[in-house]
Amino acid sequence: MNGGRIKMTKSICGVDCTKCELSNTCNGCTETKGRPFGSECIVALCLKDGENALCEFKKNLIAAFNELNIQDMELVTNLNALKGSFINIKYPLPNGQLVKFWDDNKIYFGNQLHKKDSDRCYGIVADEKYLLVAEYGEYGSNAEVIVFKRWR
Known part of the structure; x- marks a missing residue:
């Protein structure tokens, strides 16, 4: 856990969350169905298809x-x-x-x-x-x- 957050390790697009500088503020794209910061992710939107x-x-x-x-x-x-x-x-x-x-x-x-x-x-x-x-x-x-x- 990271300040009440689950440490993200898997993204929808394949980015290694453990190496991302935003991992401490991200809610995870898999967990949020492509809305890691509360708004849409263009990559996740495309990958739906x-x-x-x-x-x-x-x-x-x-x-x-x-x-x-x-x-x-x-x-x-x-x-x-x-x-x-x-x-x-x-x-x-x-x-x-x-x-x-x-x-x-x-x-x-x-x-x-x-x-x-x-x-x-x-x-x-x-x-x-x-x-x-x-x-x-x-x-x-x-x-x-x-x-x-x-x-x-």
Whole structure:
């Protein structure tokens, strides 16, 4: 037991929970039926329809990101399962208001790609409905939304 929590050892997607830095705050995806932090996990959602469904979803999502043809963005070849709180930075709207687009407790697919010939990065994030490409500096500074759209 860990502060009243059961130590998780098996995940739905095969991640070794004993090596995860979030294991002390996670309620376990198997135990919560794919809602380890109280919100949905995109991996668990896909796996409800089998491993092939997960592979197909990721393949289609990677293609959707690459079809955006964003200049200076590396080709997307891989997506990682990421907790919303890791990727949920604030973005300025045209009126100056700062907003977050994602649920801190949901698990999304995403990655960070370096912008060619720059010290800035592209952050890509998606769930089953929306995808986002943002450009930002170190630690998410000076974030700018490049694309936010419905993809399916």
